Amino acid sequence: MSFSIKKQGEVVVVDVEGQLIVGNRQELKQKVLDELEKGEKKFLIDFSQTGYIDSSGLGVLVSLSKKIREQGGELRLANLNDDLQTLFELTKLDTLFQISDTRERALESF
């Protein structure tokens, strides 16, 4: 499991490879907060290579969303597979996040 970060235009794109769970959520949080600290405002987290997410992983996304918004930024999510979509629907987090089917659509939505 790992997180890779790259810049596409003005957007910081984070790929979550593997699981987003209690054992690695802080790593994701810190990486995004570091970019926010540098002054980045637009963030996209891409889940195309993600297995499953647990409640602490979902919690980190909620926390990041708040922190980014507080700094006047925006967070988008993309490429949830069917299982992840179900998870977001069960927890109603699909109503909290702007979620796109593809990375391209998410990038266009900023």
Next chain:
Amino acid sequence: MGESRVAFDLRIPSDVEYIEGVVELARQRCRELKISAAKCSLNIPVALSEALSNAILRGNEATGGKQVRIRAIISDTDLVFEVVDEGPGFDVDECIRDCTTEENLTKEEGRGLFLMRQLMDRVESFRDNGNVVRLTLHRE
């Protein structure tokens, strides 16, 4: 639940780094048993991961030297996971917080037990040589 057998019974140190390995073992056994793909990729990994992190972080309070025991029991009808920690235990029936209300939706924590209940057919807790959380999922 009819005749049942233990699919695995292991103890891990009380450290969240071990969760992914246990979950992968459970998924592998479930795939061998031809459990549906959705249950193998969503219900089992997420619910088991929640029970394990609860046991490690809350039950054992992330204390080094403690252990968590995980038993998987299979019958013709059900899959049962029992996660045992060394903590004082808690009553799952008393924890009824709904993380989907407007008030709770934006909170970082409080989705673990909710997800276990949503993804399993039954979630129970009791004392039996430790604090046991039992997750039951019907195979069909």
